Amino acid sequence: MRSLSAVGRSAPPIALLNQVTRAAFAVTLLAGILAGPRAANAAEEVNIYSYREPGLIKPLLETFSKETGIKTNVVYATNGLIERLAAEGKNSPADLLLTAESGLLMQAVDAGVTQPVKDETLEKAIPASLRDTDGHWFGLTRRARVVYASKDRVKLDKITYEDLADPKWRNKICIRSGQHAYNIALIASMIAHHGEAYTEKWLTGLKANLARKPSGGDREGVRDVQAGLCDLSVGNTYYMAAMLKNPDQKAWAESVNMIFPNKDDRGTHVNVSGVSLTKNAPNKANAIKLMHFLVSPEAQRLYAEGNGEYPVVPGIPASALVQSWGGLKADPLPLTKIAALRKQASELVDRVQFDQGPNF
Numbered sequence: 001m002r003s004l005s006a007v008g009r010s011a012p013p014i015a016l017l018n019q020v021t022r023a024a025f026a027v028t029l030l031a032g033i034l035a036g037p038r039a040a041n042a043a044e045e046v047n048i049y050s051y052r053e054p055g056l057i058k059p060l061l062e063t064f065s066k067e068t069g070i071k072t073n074v075v076y077a078t079n080g081l082i083e084r085l086a087a088e089g090k091n092s093p094a095d096l097l098l099t100a101e102s103g104l105l106m107q108a109v110d111a112g113v114t115q116p117v118k119d120e121t122l123e124k125a126i127p128a129s130l131r132d133t134d135g136h137w138f139g140l141t142r143r144a145r146v147v148y149a150s151k152d153r154v155k156l157d158k159i160t161y162e163d164l165a166d167p168k169w170r171n172k173i174c175i176r177s178g179q180h181a182y183n184i185a186l187i188a189s190m191i192a193h194h195g196e197a198y199t200e201k202w203l204t205g206l207k208a209n210l211a212r213k214p215s216g217g218d219r220e221g222v223r224d225v226q227a228g229l230c231d232l233s234v235g236n237t238y239y240m241a242a243m244l245k246n247p248d249q250k251a252w253a254e255s256v257n258m259i260f261p262n263k264d265d266r267g268t269h270v271n272v273s274g275v276s277l278t279k280n281a282p283n284k285a286n287a288i289k290l291m292h293f294l295v296s297p298e299a300q301r302l303y304a305e306g307n308g309e310y311p312v313v314p315g316i317p318a319s320a321l322v323q324s325w326g327g328l329k330a331d332p333l334p335l336t337k338i339a340a341l342r343k344q345a346s347e348l349v350d351r352v353q354f355d356q357g358p359n360f
Contacts, residue, residue, distance in 0.1 A: 045071040046286040049081045050098040052273060056306045057098065063302065064293045070286050085113040090280050095287035097276045098140075103181040105137035105274045106339040114276040119288060125295040125313050129334040130272055139272030139335070140294055141309035143236045144328055145186050146268065148222050148256040150231045160262045161190065161269070164234070165205025171358065173209045174221040174230035178354035179346060182218070182236060182271065187348060188341035189269045192333055196344060204352045213357030219243055219252065226255035236271075241308025241321055258325050267331040272312060 050057060054076050061072040075081065075094070082104065085092055097114070099105050108114050109132070116135035123131070130139035147159050164173060176183065190199045211230035216223075221233030222243065233256075243253035260268045275294060281287050293299050300311040305319040310328060317323065349355065 044069065044286070045073060046095050046283050046290050047073045047075075047093045048096045048098060048290075049075045049077070049085065049094045049278075051077065051081060051100050051104060052098050056303075059306065060294070060299055060302055063298070064290055067293070068289060070289065072290070082108050082111050082113060085278060086111050092278060092280050093282060094278045095281040095283045096290060097278055098273070099275075100273050101181045101185075102137075102139070102272050102274060102335050102339070103185065103342065105132075105276055106342065108276050109136045113279050115279045115281070117277050117288065117291070119291070121292050122295060127312070127314065129332055130312055133336055137274050137276045138291065138295075139274045139312045141273045141300075141304050141307070142270045142312050142328075142330065143238050143272075143309050144260060144268045144270050144330065145182060145234065146237055147259045147261055148225060148233045148235055148240075149259055150225050151255060151257055153231050154257075157257075157259065158263060159259050160265070161186070162202065163261075164209065164232070165202045167205070167209070169209040169232060171209065171211050172231040173206065174211055174224045174233040175206075175214050176217055176221065176234075177214045178203075178349035183234075184342050184345045184349070185271050185338050186234075186269050187345035188338045189331065189333055191341045191344055191348075192337050193266065196348070199345075200348055200352060203348055203354060207352060207354050208358055210358045214355050219249060222252045222256055223249070226252045237310075237322070237325065238308040240325065244321075260326065260328060262331070263329050266333075267329040269333075270310075270328075270330045272335065273309070 048061075054074070057074075061074070064070065065072055073093075081097065085094060085097065085108070088094075097108055099108070114136045116132075117138075118135050122135075122138055126138050130142070131137065147164075149156065149159075163169075178184075178187070187199065187203065190202060194202070211224070218233070218235030218239045219242065221230070221235055222239070224230050225233050237258065240253055240258055243249040262268055275291060277284065277287055277291070294303065295313055297313070297316055300313050300316040303309070304311045304316070304322070308319070308322055310318050310322060
């Protein structure tokens with residue numbers, strides 16, 4: 001696996017991107033000439049822009065290359081890849097876009113940098129609720145948005161998202177910014193189930209129950225539960241796996257129980273990591289081969305275990321650790337429905353001034 005380049009936290013100027021792209025093609029061409037006809041054959045490689053971390057997808061790509069002989073070249077970044085694709089246009093070397101969250105997949109589609117894939121293998125493997133109806137993106141792993149509850153101070157084994165607005169939790173909940181993609185998706189799902197008026201009232205009640213202003217990430221919420229600042233926090237399931245692996249955060253993880261909201265009714269809200277085929281993919285056939293590999297049983301196990309996530313393909317078991325958290329009853333609400341309500345959810349967050357925190 002080869003890294004194409006590093007990317008900063010924002011998209012570079014278009015002129016610079018064009019220079020970088022031309023330089024990258026020149027280097028690739030020279031390498032092909034020096035290495036002989038096999039290396040020069042573009043059909044033997046696939047280029048990936050990835051929002052996912054190297055440590056997570058590297059084992060997958062190495063396995064894919066070993067099994068197929070197709071080389072993978074990767075650009076890793078936390079921001080700016082969609083903007084980069086748009087700026088590069090037809091000159092882009094990227095074949096696939098990997099994201100850690102469905103919101104980025106929708107953003108890529110809206111930016112016009114993806115193309116549809118009509119493929120029987122992908123459509124059979126991935127449930128319709130976890131892929132785009134037009135084939136512009138496909139979910140690869142699932143994570144649930146759960147409640148982390150203090151083992152010492154909270155004695156319950158079930159809760160609903162609706163319960164988070166109950167005044168009994170006044171000054172006892174920690175959460176990250178309401179405008180973060182994970183929370184926007186959750187709020188959009190509440191709008192889908194209950195309508196905007198109910199969700200505004202619910203979000204106002206949740207704001208009143210916060211122990212502090214929304215800040216940090218999901219792990220910091222668990223940290224603050226362990227420290228006694230709050231009794232509940234809202235976070236994704238895979239952060240439990242991450243904290244247990246980190247000696248500095250293991251105590252945080254061990255101080256809480258994970259509760260799957262709404263398990264007795266519609267199910268727990270889920271989001272996905274996913275993949276899109278880029279609009280101008282120069283190695284389309286190989287890109288689709290990699291997409292097929294990513295939904296294979298082998299890759300699904302590797303991918304899900306690598307980040308403590310749930311496989312997206314039905315019938316593929318989660319890791320022993322993930323299974324130990326209990327069964328996941330997922331809300332069947334299609335992610336496309338959530339996508340259509342994200343803007344409305346974001347406007348609601350601003351309307352109730354959620355990120356300003358509670359009025360003590």
